[in-house]
Amino acid sequence: MAGLYVHVPFCAQACSYCDFHFTTRLDGRNRMVDAIVAEIKASMPAWSGHTFRTLYFGGGTPSILGAEAIGRIAETAFQSADWALEEWTVEANPEDLDAAGLKSLKDIGVTRLSVGIQSFDPVVLEWMRRIHSAETAESSIHRAAELGFEHISLDLMYGLPVGPENRWHSDLQRALALPADHLSCYILTAEPRTLYGHQLDKGQLTAPPDEQVVQEYQELCTATEAAGFEHYEVSNFARAGGRSRHNSAYWDGTPYLGVGPGAHSFNTPKRWWNARSNAAFLRASEQGNFGDQQSFELLSNADRFNEALITGLRRTEGVNPSALLEETGQDLLTQEGLEALIADGDCEWHQGRLRIPEPRWPMGDAITLKLMC
Ligand code: SF4
Incomplete structure (x- = not known):
């Protein structure tokens, strides 16, 4: 059993809190898709004997690639390894999920969407530098459900230093009213080299008090339970049958291959990862040698x-x-x-x-x- 993770290192805009690996320069997308396809072809022979069950496109913003490129990468993976596909997730931002985009993702076989909403509050969305509005987010989820996506996950954030007092209560109620079977709710952390980290360092913002975070966590547990969600992992909640199989496999110690810049792989006892550099990854692809930019550790x-x-x-x-x-x-x-x-x-x-x-x-x-x- 194994899972495949594809890291798509592009975003339309940098969010104020994010330290994932991505670039907002979108002109290199085609070359990157070629390189990811090449890495899959180069890596899969070492995974013969494994049956892949889950495919996950994360990022960055995978939906920015469009269904054709996502389908090309997936097709390469399906042809290069043994598969018994149970779940194919694509992370998406609401602004990419118009009717045509959603239909194309459904047509290529995507079974699950993980949508980065974070908040419905306009003040918070602006501070986060998110592109979408609350209305765009809500309509994209309704549209996805109408088009037949059975598994839809929403990302939300709490423990924020900005926004009105009842912001979390209101965000939760709006999220729980949507046709989604999974919620991932994260406490915002301040990472160095992010705008939020910088604002804290400069004293322009104050981190929320612990009591606020604890109170919001308690409200999260109560509200999701009342709405029929199971709290199956510290940050994850699912309706019946809605648990993320790909992420559950990570937590079970199932081997996984990660492709794309910055992606991590694991096959006990070894963990290895690509450099967090699009340039190094593209160079490796041109030279036909992905190993030189990788690091690894052997787990005791x-x-x-x-x-x-x-x-x-x-x-x-x-x-x-x-x-x-x-x-x-x-x-x-x-x-x-x-x-x-x-x-x-x-x-x-x-x-x-x-x-x-x-x-x-x-x-x-x-x-x-x-x-x-
Ligand atoms: S939070 Fe998501 S959309 Fe925003 S910069 Fe990070 S990866 Fe990109």
Whole structure:
């Protein structure tokens, strides 16, 4: 079993908080598609014996490529490897999802859209430097559902330093009224080299207080539960059958190949990644050697144990200590601090697996750190 991730490093505009790898210079799109196609062809022979089940176009803004280029990349992947396709996701921004664009994505076989909405509030959208309006976002989701997309995910953000007081309540209500079966809700973090990071450094903005973030998280949990969503991972909520299979496979330790500049790949015990540079990636493609711009690391048993905790404890299923012991030789049950975490309510046993209770997920990183080796 395996997944394929395709990184599309283009965006129409740089959002104020984003440190993903992308460029707003769109003139290199055709060359980039050629290079990604070349990397798939060069990489797939090493993946013979794997059956790919999920395909995910992320970015950047994959929808900016249009369905023809996305279809060309996918077709190359389908012809170069063994597939039993269960899910094909394309990340999209609302402004790219007009009727013709949506129909083309449906026609090539895309099964799931992940739409970057972030907020419906005009003040917030302007501060974020998003291109779409609330109305564009809402109409694009209705249109996608009418055109037959069964799986639609919305990205939203909370813990913001701007916007009216009831902004999160209002955003949640508007999102939950849309025909989407999945929500990804992230706490905004200030990354260096972003406009938001710069505004904090210069004192032009103040980060929201912890109480605001906790209160918004609690409202998120309550509102999504009332609307019939399952909170299956710290940032992810799904209606029945709506969990992201591709992302769930990451958290399960399923091998995945990532192609495109900055994309990461994993096949235990090795992790490797392309340089975050479009120029280096295009040069590698011209030279027919993608390896020179890649870096890699070999994960020790302790690394794999720690990663399993980081990904597993963020999920409602938690981690299975016996499976972890078998895979990594590390015994979670003898980790110092486990008893205290359980006594304090930071961890709990559920059906033989250890997990962090939902109300404590926002503190999950600090809790997980206490169990890592
Ligand atoms: S948030 Fe999305 S659309 Fe905005 S700059 Fe980052 S990748 Fe591009």
